Amino acid sequence: MPETGHIRVDEEFPLALGGSLPEVGITFEQWGDVDAPGDRTIVIMPALSASAHVSSGVADPTPGWWEAMVGPGRWIDTDQWRVVAGAILGAPFGSSSPLSENVHGGGQWGRDFPQITPADQARCHALMLDHLGIERVHAAIGASLGGMQVLQFAAMYPERVSRIVSISATGKTTPGTVALRRVGRNAIMNDPDFADGRYAGGKGPLRGLAVARELGTICYRSRDEFNQRFSWDPDPEGPFTPHKLTYEVERYLAHQGERFANMFDANCYLLLSRCMDLMDLGAGFDLYADGVLRIRCPSMIIGVDRDMLIPASEQQHLAHLLQSHGREVHFEILPSLFGHDAFLKEHEWFGPRVRDWLQA
Amino acid sequence: MPETGHIRVDEEFPLALGGSLPEVGITFEQWGDVDAPGDRTIVIMPALSASAHVSSGVADPTPGWWEAMVGPGRWIDTDQWRVVAGAILGAPFGSSSPLSENVHGGGQWGRDFPQITPADQARCHALMLDHLGIERVHAAIGASLGGMQVLQFAAMYPERVSRIVSISATGKTTPGTVALRRVGRNAIMNDPDFADGRYAGGKGPLRGLAVARELGTICYRSRDEFNQRFSWDPDPEGPFTPHKLTYEVERYLAHQGERFANMFDANCYLLLSRCMDLMDLGAGFDLYADGVLRIRCPSMIIGVDRDMLIPASEQQHLAHLLQSHGREVHFEILPSLFGHDAFLKEHEWFGPRVRDWLQA
Numbered sequence: 001m002p003e004t005g006h007i008r009v010d011e012e013f014p015l016a017l018g019g020s021l022p023e024v025g026i027t028f029e030q031w032g033d034v035d036a037p038g039d040r041t042i043v044i045m046p047a048l049s050a051s052a053h054v055s056s057g058v059a060d061p062t063p064g065w066w067e068a069m070v071g072p073g074r075w076i077d078t079d080q081w082r083v084v085a086g087a088i089l090g091a092p093f094g095s096s097s098p099l100s101e102n103v104h105g106g107g108q109w110g111r112d113f114p115q116i117t118p119a120d121q122a123r124c125h126a127l128m129l130d131h132l133g134i135e136r137v138h139a140a141i142g143a144s145l146g147g148m149q150v151l152q153f154a155a156m157y158p159e160r161v162s163r164i165v166s167i168s169a170t171g172k173t174t175p176g177t178v179a180l181r182r183v184g185r186n187a188i189m190n191d192p193d194f195a196d197g198r199y200a201g202g203k204g205p206l207r208g209l210a211v212a213r214e215l216g217t218i219c220y221r222s223r224d225e226f227n228q229r230f231s232w233d234p235d236p237e238g239p240f241t242p243h244k245l246t247y248e249v250e251r252y253l254a255h256q257g258e259r260f261a262n263m264f265d266a267n268c269y270l271l272l273s274r275c276m277d278l279m280d281l282g283a284g285f286d287l288y289a290d291g292v293l294r295i296r297c298p299s300m301i302i303g304v305d306r307d308m309l310i311p312a313s314e315q316q317h318l319a320h321l322l323q324s325h326g327r328e329v330h331f332e333i334l335p336s337l338f339g340h341d342a343f344l345k346e347h348e349w350f351g352p353r354v355r356d357w358l359q360a
Numbered sequence: 361m362p363e364t365g366h367i368r369v370d371e372e373f374p375l376a377l378g379g380s381l382p383e384v385g386i387t388f389e390q391w392g393d394v395d396a397p398g399d400r401t402i403v404i405m406p407a408l409s410a411s412a413h414v415s416s417g418v419a420d421p422t423p424g425w426w427e428a429m430v431g432p433g434r435w436i437d438t439d440q441w442r443v444v445a446g447a448i449l450g451a452p453f454g455s456s457s458p459l460s461e462n463v464h465g466g467g468q469w470g471r472d473f474p475q476i477t478p479a480d481q482a483r484c485h486a487l488m489l490d491h492l493g494i495e496r497v498h499a500a501i502g503a504s505l506g507g508m509q510v511l512q513f514a515a516m517y518p519e520r521v522s523r524i525v526s527i528s529a530t531g532k533t534t535p536g537t538v539a540l541r542r543v544g545r546n547a548i549m550n551d552p553d554f555a556d557g558r559y560a561g562g563k564g565p566l567r568g569l570a571v572a573r574e575l576g577t578i579c580y581r582s583r584d585e586f587n588q589r590f591s592w593d594p595d596p597e598g599p600f601t602p603h604k605l606t607y608e609v610e611r612y613l614a615h616q617g618e619r620f621a622n623m624f625d626a627n628c629y630l631l632l633s634r635c636m637d638l639m640d641l642g643a644g645f646d647l648y649a650d651g652v653l654r655i656r657c658p659s660m661i662i663g664v665d666r667d668m669l670i671p672a673s674e675q676q677h678l679a680h681l682l683q684s685h686g687r688e689v690h691f692e693i694l695p696s697l698f699g700h701d702a703f704l705k706e707h708e709w710f711g712p713r714v715r716d717w718l719q720a
Contacts, residue, residue: 176583224537242630
C-alpha cells in the first residue's frame with residue numbers, strides 16, 4: 001500500500017440531500033504499517049481547513065496539522081497503529097470539491113457543486129476504506145467538522161468502527177452557530193469579486209473570504225485568550241481611526257484572514273460552511289434520538305468550556321443521550337483558553353486520553 | 361424650556377485624542393417639568409443606534425427607545441423627574457457627526473470627522489447641560505455606549521452628578537471586543553460602495569453595513585435566545601445551498617441588517633465603533649485605577665450574564681475596583697436571554713431597581 005494516493009471511483013455517488021456526484025475522488029495519506037489490518041487501523045477525519053496531511057511521513061516530511069498527536073512514539077502511535085486520513089469531500093485539498101472538473105462538462109464545478117452534508121463526507125471515508133481493503137477500523141477520530149463526520153460514520157456504519165473520538169463537534173447544528181456562519185458567508189457573497197460564485201479560477205472574493213476567516217478565528221479561540229494575549233491599548237503612535245489597524249488584535253486578525261483567503265477557495269468555503277449547518281444525526285428520522293442511537297460503539301465525546309462556535313453543552317447533550325440509552329460514553333469538558341481550536345493546541349491534555357481510549 | 365431643540369455652540373470643542381471640532385451641535389429632548397432644577401433632573405445617554413427620542417412626548421408622540429422605562433408614572437417617572445437626553449456626538453441623529461457640514465468647507469465631514477471617544481461624548485452632554493442651565497444632575501443613566509458615556513461623565517465631572525446607572529458598559533475595552541468590532545468594520549470598508557469613505561450622500565456601503573449589523577445583532581443577543589427562538593431545522597422546501605436563506609435565523613439576521621443599513625451612515629458607524637474601542641477610563645493616567653477612581657458618586661453597575669459583547673466580568677471588575685476604594689456601588693448581574701440588549705427588553709427587572717436607586 002502506498003503512503004499517499006488518490007482514489008478515483010467512477011461510479012455515481014448519491015448524496016444525502018438528493019442528487020449525486022457522477023464520480024468521486026479521494027486524496028489520502030497513511031502512516032505506520034500501511035498493510036496492517038482494520039483492527040489495527042485508525043481513521044482520522046479532518047476539519048474544514050485541514051488536508052489529509054495529518055502528520056509528516058516519508059512522502060511528505062513537512063509537519064502535519066496533528067503532528068504532535070500522530071507519529072512514531074506519539075500519542076496516536078504509528079509504531080502501533082496504522083493511521084489513515086482522507087481529504088474531506090468539498091475542501092480544496094485534493095478530494096472532489098468545487099475545484100474538481102465537472103465530468104458533465106463546463107470546467108470546474110464551482111458554485112454548481114451539489115450541497116453536501118457531513119453524512120456524505122462520512123460515506124466518502126467509507127468508500128476510501130473500501131478501496132484500501134479495510135472493512136472495520138479500530139477507531140475513527142475527528143474534531144470540529146471532523147468530529148461531525150466521525151459521528152455520522154459511526155451512525156451510518158455501526159459495523160465498521162469499534163470506537164470513536166469526537167471532539168468539539170455537534171450531533172445537530174443549532175441556530176446560534178448557523179447565525180455566526182451566515183455572517184461569514186454573507187461577507188463572501190457580498191464581495192463583488194464573488195461574482196455570484198462564477199469567479200475565474202485562482203481569483204475570487206479574497207476580501208470577503210478574509211472577513212469570514214477573521215470572524216472564524218474569533219469563534220475558534222476565546223475572549224480570554226485574546227484578552228491575555230494581546231495588548232489592551234491602541235498603538236501609541238496613532239492615528240486612532242477606524243481605517244487603521246489600531247490594536248494588536250486587529251493586526252493578528254488581518255494576518256489570519258489574508259493567509260486563509262490565499263489558501264482557500266470561496267465556493268468550497270460556502271459549501272462546507274453550509275455543510276456544517278446541515279449536520280443532523282436525526283435527519284430522515286422521526287426523532288433526533290433515533291438518529292443518534294444508531295451509534296452503538298463506545299464513544300469518547302469531548303467538549304471545550306470556552307468553545308464559542310459549538311458550545312460544550314452540545315457535546316454534553318449528545319453524551320447524555322447516548323448514556324441514557326446504555327451506550328458506553330467517556331465524556332469530558334476540557335477547560336482551555338483555546339476554545340474550539342483546543343484540539344490543535346492542547347496535545348498534552350488530549351494525548352494521554354486518546355491513547356488510553358484507543359487501548360481500552 | 362422647549363421639550364426638544366438643537367443647541368449650536370460656535371466655539372472650538374477640543375477632543376480627547378487631540379484636535380478639535382470648530383463647533384458642535386446637539387439635538388436634545390426633554391420630558392417632565394422642563395423647568396425643574398438639576399437636583400430633580402436625570403440625564404440619559406443613548407447607545408450607538410439610539411437617538412435622543414428616549415420616550416414619547418408632546419413634540420413627538422411616537423414611542424421612544426426606552427418608552428417602557430421613561431414617562432409619566434413609569435419607572436423613571438417624568439411626573440417626578442425632569443429627564444433630558446442629547447443625541448450622541450458622532451451618531452446620525454442630529455448632533456454633530458460625519459453627516460454634519462464641515463464649517464472648514466467641503467460639504468459634509470464624512471470620513472474626515474475626527475476620531476472621538478466616549479469622553480468627548482460625555483463632554484458634549486456637559487455642554488448640553490450648560491446650555492440648559494443645569495449645573496448638577498441628580499443622575500446620569502445609560503447602557504452600552506451610553507453606559508460608557510455615563511462612566512466618563514462621572515469621572516470627568518464628579519461635581520456634576522449625584523449618582524449614576526451604567527448598564528452593560530465597560531471601563532476599558534478589551535481585545536476580545538475590539539476583535540468583534542473589527543470584523544464589522546472590515547466588512548464595511550471592504551464594500552466597494554464604501555469608496556474609502558467618500559461615497560455620495562444617501563448612498564454608501566449598504567451591504568457591508570448590513571454584514572456589520574448582522575454580526576452586531578448576534579453579539580447583542582445570546583445563543584440561548586437564538587436557540588430558543590428559531591427553528592433548528594432548515595426550511596423544508598430547500599434547496600439547502602449557501603446562497604439561499606435556508607434557516608429562520610438567517611432571515612431574521614438579513615432583515616435586521618438591511619433595516620439598519622437603511623437607517624445608519626457608514627462613516628458614523630465606523631467612527632462610533634472605534635469610539636467604543638477607545639473607551640478607557642484610565643486614558644491619560646498612569647494607572648487604570650487612577651482614572652476610574654475619579655468616579656466618586658454612588659454607582660449602580662449592571663451586567664448581563666449572557667452579554668457576549670461586553671461580558672459581565674467587565675462590569676464586575678469595575679464595581680470591585682470602586683468598592684475596594686470605598687465608593688458606594690450597587691452591582692448586579694442580570695440573568696437574561698437577551699444578553700447585551702437586555703436593557704431594551706427586561707424593563708420589569710431594570711425598572712424597580714432604577715426607580716429605587718434614583719430615590720435612595
